[in-house]
Amino acid sequence: NAGVTQTPKFRVLKTGQSMTLLCAQDMNHEYMYWYRQDPGMGLRLIHYSVGEGTTAKGEVPDGYNVSRLKKQNFLLGLESAAPSQTSVYFCASSYANNEQFFGPGTRLTVL
Amino acid sequence: GQQVMQIPQYQHVQEGEDFTTYCNSSTTLSNIQWYKQRPGGHPVFLIQLVKSGEVKKQKRLTFQFGEAKKNSSLHITATQTTDVGTYFCAGRRNTDKLIFGTGTRLQVFP
Numbered sequence: 001n002a003g004v005t006q007t008p009k010f011r012v013l014k015t016g017q018s019m020t021l022l023c024a025q026d027m028n029h030e031y032m033y034w035y036r037q038d039p040g041m042g043l044r045l046i047h048y049s050v051g052e053g054t055t056a057k058g059e060v061p062d063g064y065n066v067s068r069l070k071k072q073n074f075l076l077g078l079e080s081a082a083p084s085q086t087s088v089y090f091c092a093s094s095y096a097n098n099e100q101f102f103g104p105g106t107r108l109t110v111l
Numbered sequence: 112g113q114q115v116m117q118i119p120q121y122q123h124v125q126e127g128e129d130f131t132t133y134c135n136s137s138t139t140l141s142n143i144q145w146y147k148q149r150p151g152g153h154p155v156f157l158i159q160l161v162k163s164g165e166v167k168k169q170k171r172l173t174f175q176f177g178e179a180k181k182n183s184s185l186h187i188t189a190t191q192t193t194d195v196g197t198y199f200c201a202g203r204r205n206t207d208k209l210i211f212g213t214g215t216r217l218q219v220f221p
Contacts, residue, residue: 035211040120042199043154043211058208090153097203099144099156 001026004103006091012109013081021076021106023091029101031094032074033058034066036087037105043090049074081110115202117212125220130187132215134200142203143176143183148214149196157185190219 004025013019023032034046035058045058049068063085065077074093078085086109092100114137124130134143142161146154158167160176160183167174173186183200200212 040213042117042213043201045208045210048208059210092154097209099159100154100209102153102155105153 003027004091004093004101006089006103006106008106009104010107012111013078014111015082017081018077018079019081019108020078021089021091021108023074023076023093023103024072025074025091025093025101025103026072027093027095027101028071029093029095030071031096032068033092033094033100034064034074034076035090035092036060036085037090038087046076046089081108083110086110115200115210115212117200117215119215120213121216121218123218123220124190126192127189130190130194130217132185132198132200132217134183134185134202134212136181136202136204138204139180140202141180141205144201144203144209145174145183145185146199146201146211147196148199152196154199187217190217192219192221195219 007022030051033048035043037043044060046064047066049055052071055066067075089106091103094100116135144159145157148154164178165176171188175184197214197216199214201209203209
């Protein structure tokens with residue numbers, strides 16, 4: 001089992017460009033999450049999903065959109081990237097509210 | 112809103128010394144989880160505490176959940192270089208989302 005995978009691993013964008021981060025899990029988890037991690041800020045929840053076709057806002061949802069068309073995939077979109085979105089993005093999945101399994105992360109730089 | 116604070120932010124210890132990180136919530140929690148993130152890595156689940164006053168041990172790691180379910184601690188006995196990383200607590204109120212603390216970065220000198 002691969003667990004939770006994320007693509008890409010690294011990306012550099014210019015201000016105003018768009019991109020999609022892909023998260024996939026093979027553990028048949030219902031719940032999936034997108035976090036961003038910034039120095040000194042810990043992990044902050046952007047959006048999450050409790051099942052296929054459902055999404056909800058987390059602590060810092062502005063500037064991001066998500067989709068959960070398939071149970072195993074959770075996409076995070078940036079429509080118009082801003083330098084404030086420079087961060088490391090982690091996807092995670094879980095069985096209900098139990099332990100969360102994290103992907104390896106995507107390091108995004110917005111110039 | 113719910114906040115989860117951790118102290119200290121950083122801790123440097125000599126190998127063999129003990130280490131403790133503390134987690135405090137502004138609200139009563141239904142449960143708390145602890146994660147470890149190695150440098151350059153991703154968070155990895157360590158343990159979940161649910162009951163008031165609960166104490167759990169994993170080898171040299173001891174986890175406690177406060178009586179009021181608003182604070183928690185992680186204590187490492189006789190640190191080793193393999194303990195290096197950032198330790199996060201994450202608290203949940205009822206069925207709400209998990210809120211992560213700001214983390215404590217541990218550095219161990221040989």
